[in-house]
Amino acid sequence: MKLKILIVALILVSISSAQEYHRKEKKDYKDIELKEIVMLISSNFERLEREYLTKLSYRDYNRAKSILIDSYNLLNSIPLNDEHYDELPLPISRSDFNGLIESVKNEGFDSDKLSVISIASDYHYFLVEQVLDLMDLFVMSDSKLEVIKMTYPNIIDKNNNFRLISAFTFSTDKDEVKKIISSYPGN
Structure with missing residues (x-):
């Protein structure tokens, strides 16, 4: 469990670092719930795949796609113990x-x-x-x-x-x- 949280934290840090490199403004994510963070990361992964992976060479695309799929799987394995989580809708797959x-x-x-x-x-x-x-x-x-x-x-x-x-x-x-x-x- 701790390993999964550590991996997600590393993913978050790498994604936010990449975003901050291209953006001067910094967003405050302190008050965001875990489920919302997971949704935002998923959205960022989809955007990354749609806007950037397609521009890679075939070999680099396959490597990046594999990393992205592993990251999705890790993200989906995070247990969200929020008692209201089951009540909240999920976006269309x-x-x-x-x-x-x-x-x-x-x-x-x-x-x-x-x-x-x-x-x-x-x-x-x-x-x-x-x-x-x-x-x-x-x-x-x-x-x-x-x-x-x-x-x-x-x-x-x-x-x-x-x-x-x-x-x-x-x-x-x-x-x-x-x-x-x-x-x-x-x-």
Whole structure:
């Protein structure tokens, strides 16, 4: 158990060190619960895989992928003894989300794409990063706003809402996102 915690701590330190190298600002993670840290690390791993692993050579990609899979397995083996953990929803799995993305891409019209997302949002929870990926499947801001309207009740990392606002260029769209967010209790 102590070894697993030590390994996770080392992973956290290496990830945060890499992030701090590229960023001057430092985030304060002191008040974040363990389950939230695990979710953030998982999100960082997915982003690392999506944005950087694909740019490696075939040999380096296989090595990095192996390390990433081992890290995922270690992360998933951490027992989260939070008594409320079982009550909290988990985001849609990566394989289910990839399937959702493909289903949306296979639709020809925005209205059909939005219907697929609407059905998925009835049964799944999302991370802000995933909602941003869904929004990227649309060109028009009206459709992107619809994605937020459909998925927002099921976003589990609402502390990242600012990223939804930042995804838009025009202030009218940003204001609309703020309205959507503020229309839900607790915001």
